[in-house]
Amino acid sequence: MAPHTGSGGPRWGVGEDWEEYRADQPGMEIYGMPLLDVPGVRTWDDLRDPAAARAMGQAMQERMGRGDTAVNLAATTLATNAWLYDHDPRLSDWVIEYVDAWRERAAANGGVLPDNVGPGGTVGELHGGAWYGGHYGWTWPHGLHSIAPAATVAALNTVVLTGTLDRLDLVGGTLDAVMAQGEVADRIATRGSLGPGWAERLGADDSTRELLVPYRHGPQGWFDRHPVPLAPVLWLAWARGDVAHDPRLERLRAASDSDWEAVRWFHDKEEQGHEAPWIGYLAGRNPDYPERALELALAQTLRRTALIAQAPDEPEDGDIHFWQRLNPVVTEVLTQLVTGAPPAVYYGGLALARVVIGDGTRGRPGLPPGVAALVSAAEERRVVLELVNTGDDDQLAVVQAGAFGEDEIVSAGHDIAEPGYPGDDRRYDIPPAPAGRRRVPAGTPRIEVFLPARTRITLDLEINRRVHRAAHQNFARTAQENNA
Numbered sequence: 001m002a003p004h005t006g007s008g009g010p011r012w013g014v015g016e017d018w019e020e021y022r023a024d025q026p027g028m029e030i031y032g033m034p035l036l037d038v039p040g041v042r043t044w045d046d047l048r049d050p051a052a053a054r055a056m057g058q059a060m061q062e063r064m065g066r067g068d069t070a071v072n073l074a075a076t077t078l079a080t081n082a083w084l085y086d087h088d089p090r091l092s093d094w095v096i097e098y099v100d101a102w103r104e105r106a107a108a109n110g111g112v113l114p115d116n117v118g119p120g121g122t123v124g125e126l127h128g129g130a131w132y133g134g135h136y137g138w139t140w141p142h143g144l145h146s147i148a149p150a151a152t153v154a155a156l157n158t159v160v161l162t163g164t165l166d167r168l169d170l171v172g173g174t175l176d177a178v179m180a181q182g183e184v185a186d187r188i189a190t191r192g193s194l195g196p197g198w199a200e201r202l203g204a205d206d207s208t209r210e211l212l213v214p215y216r217h218g219p220q221g222w223f224d225r226h227p228v229p230l231a232p233v234l235w236l237a238w239a240r241g242d243v244a245h246d247p248r249l250e251r252l253r254a255a256s257d258s259d260w261e262a263v264r265w266f267h268d269k270e271e272q273g274h275e276a277p278w279i280g281y282l283a284g285r286n287p288d289y290p291e292r293a294l295e296l297a298l299a300q301t302l303r304r305t306a307l308i309a310q311a312p313d314e315p316e317d318g319d320i321h322f323w324q325r326l327n328p329v330v331t332e333v334l335t336q337l338v339t340g341a342p343p344a345v346y347y348g349g350l351a352l353a354r355v356v357i358g359d360g361t362r363g364r365p366g367l368p369p370g371v372a373a374l375v376s377a378a379e380e381r382r383v384v385l386e387l388v389n390t391g392d393d394d395q396l397a398v399v400q401a402g403a404f405g406e407d408e409i410v411s412a413g414h415d416i417a418e419p420g421y422p423g424d425d426r427r428y429d430i431p432p433a434p435a436g437r438r439r440v441p442a443g444t445p446r447i448e449v450f451l452p453a454r455t456r457i458t459l460d461l462e463i464n465r466r467v468h469r470a471a472h473q474n475f476a477r478t479a480q481e482n483n484a
Contacts, residue, residue, distance in 0.1 A: 001066070001068040002066065002067075003064065003069045003135040003136075005075060012066055013065035014061060014064050018057050018060055019057045019061070020053040020056075020057040021034060021056040021060060023044055023045065023053070029044055031193050032044065032193075033140070034056065034060050034064065034140040035056065035059050036219055036220075037219060038059045041056050063127060064126075064135040065135070066126060067116060067117050067119050067134070068117040069134040069137060070102065070114065070116070070134065070150060071115075071147065073098075073154035074149070074153045076157045077348045080095055080157040083095075084471055085471075087471070095157055095161060098154075099155070099158055099167055100167070102154070102170060105123050105131075106170065106173055106174065108123075111174065111176065112131070112177045113147060113173070115131065115133070116137060117134075130219070132218060133218075138216055139218045141193070142193075142216075143215035143217065144214075144229065148231075149346060149347040151232070152231070152232040152236075152345050154170060155168050155170045155171045156235060156345070156352065157350065159239055160350065160404065160470045163466035163467075163470070171236060175228070175232060175248065178222075179248070182228070183225075184209050184210065185210070186207050188202065188204045188226070189204070190206075191212060191225045192215065192225055197268075198226050202258045203258065203259070203262065204257075207257075208258060209257045210227045210257065211227065211228060212225040212226060213225060213227075228252055231270075231345065233249055234246075234249065235345070241378075241380025241381070243378065244282050244283035245283075253276075260277065260279070261276075263277050263292040263296055265296055267330065267332075269346070271331050271343050271346065272332055272343050274296070274333065274336075275342065277289050277292075277293070278336045278342075282377065290374060293333035293336070293337065297330050297333045297334065300330045301330055304330075308326050335351070338367075338373045339356060339375065340354030350403070353402065354402070354407075354463075355383055355385055355399055355401060355461070356399075357373055357400070358397070358398035358475030359395075359396070359397070359475065360396035360398045360475070361395065363476040364475055365473075365475050368389075368395035368396065369395065370391025370395065371389050371390070371395050371397060372388045382461065384458065384460050384461070386456065386457070387399075387457050388455075389451035389452065389453060389456070390454070391453060393453055395451045396450055397448070397449045397451055398447075398448055398449075398475050399448075399449055400446045400473065402445065402465070404473060405446070405468055405470065405471060405473045406469070407445060408442075408463065408467040409442040409443075409446070409447055409461050409463060410443065411439050411440060412460070412461055412462075413438070413461075414439075414459050415457060416435065416437065417435060418434040418436050421434060439460075
């Protein structure tokens with residue numbers, strides 16, 4: 001076992017640059033020391049001594065560079081993605097076995113996911129029996145910020161593989177454990193290593209109060225307090241189908257001084273961070289979120305393309321975040337509004353969806369030319385989708401329930417145009433378009449929707465979730481698809 005894996009197999013160690021871990025790393029000082037129990041190294045300033053820097057580097061290589069680490073749970077996506085092509089049971093069995101092993105370790109640790117397993121398969125084997133201290137684990141550098149996304153990726157992958165929610169406790173237990181340690185407090189920007197970023201994201205000043213939870217754990221206990229990251233909490237609610245009434249989300253909203261309906265103009269490397277106003281939209285509290293969110297997305301793209309125009313071909317200092325800051329492809333709000341799902345979890349998550357739309361004429365995924373889509377409701381048994389053909393040509397949209405066709409559209413309610421529009425051509429008034437409603441049975445993961453030029457339709461889809469085995473899909477037309 002190794003903390004890094006890839007096409008070349010396991011790679012032991014934590015990087016060639018850290019044979020010594022020196023104090024001349026201003027960007028890392030805020031996170032403190034990687035290991036807190038190296039003899040003779042008690043403070044960051046101790047690392048200015050070359051002997052202490054070598055001792056820390058050697059301990060990192062020996063203790064953090066061997067065995068397994070919790071963030072490797074994100075690697076389950078590789079096997080899950082391959083399984084979606086051919087359903088090879090060896091792939092699904094490996095994912096389930098691997099996830100269940102970590103669940104057992106969490107259960108033995110009071111519900112908190114440990115961050116390390118030694119070469120012999122024992123938690124704490126390389127860390128004096130401690131469940132913390134592994135590479136990108138609870139002690140260093142980010143704790144919950146790294147562990148929660150990796151666990152979320154793995155838990156959601158098991159949902160794709162099994163069609164059940166049995167393994168969401170991999171994430172939920174850890175979230176509940178840190179929230180139990182939480183306290184409502186102010187001065188968010190000064191509380192810990194990620195404080196300034198959190199204050200900027202929330203628009204918080206020193207008096208703003210939030211539920212702050214510990215992100216990290218060391219020999220001295222829990223430390224480094226920040227607001228609860230919404231993305232993993234939201235994903236658990238999304239998987240269960242009740243985003244608008246989830247108890248964890250409601251608790252966080254009740255404890256927050258921040259405006260959950262505000263659409264703040266920022267972007268981060270994860271292409272997320274605007275969960276709160278979207279939750280409000282789905283709950284009916286934030287009806288103009290789509291317009292404000294799309295305005296934000298356009299601003300993000302315009303700024304990044306402007307940065308590209310003045311940027312060098314590559315950064316002189318080799319900054320790995322250069323490409324993230326300049327990437328002009330923005331996906332967060334489009335994913336929310338068009339598919340009814342949060343954006344893929346940054347640390348290797350699959351792109352999930354309540355609905356996926358394809359071009360029936362061209363037999364490919366993606367919106368047909370000139371067609372816009374908006375998911376305005378996403379509940380356990382219901383999705384409301386509006387389609388608008390803005391162009392001059394008729395289009396055929398394929399609406400699929402679930403990213404991988406795993407859900408079933410039981411029936412589709414939709415509006416129908418009735419005679420009487422546009423009215424008397426001798427009058428100047430604008431009459432409302434006469435419309436009726438009807439519901440048609442489906443019993444399939446997909447329906448086809450014919451969209452004449454310059455028309456719109458609202459679909460109220462009755463959904464049964466996870467009825468079918470998930471699989472990668474194509475959008476070539478089949479005789480089984482129904483017309484709505």
